[in-house]
Amino acid sequence: MVEIHDQQDLEKAIEARAQFIGINNRNLTTFEVSLHTTEFLLAKIPDQVTVVCESGIRSREDLQQFMDMGINHFLIGEYLLFHSQPGEALRELKGVKKRASSKNMWNNPS
Secondary structure, X not given: OEEEOOHHHHHHHHHOOOOXXXXXXXXXXXXXXXXXXXXXXXXXXXXXOEEXXXXXXXXXXXXXXXXXXXXXXXXXXXXXXOOOOHHHHHHHHHXXXXXXXXXXXXXXXX
């Protein structure tokens, strides 16, 4: 996978015939995140290339926005890393309802 941040990176990735391109929404100089980076660059990527949207996804709505654009692969780290319950955060991003607590079958004498 080739990670890109801007138009120049994209041109190099296409020239190298990268089959997987990760669009990083984080500016590595300023560390600012803009989801518009993916929106801007996606239209310029050939259809046969698999696109991974990286950085800045913080809600189910963010994820859905990119899925509506045809992106099905995501790199989500910081949001999960700093969430107090990363498993629950991932379920929320995926649109899965909170699970009812289950009893431990090994401690249930029934």
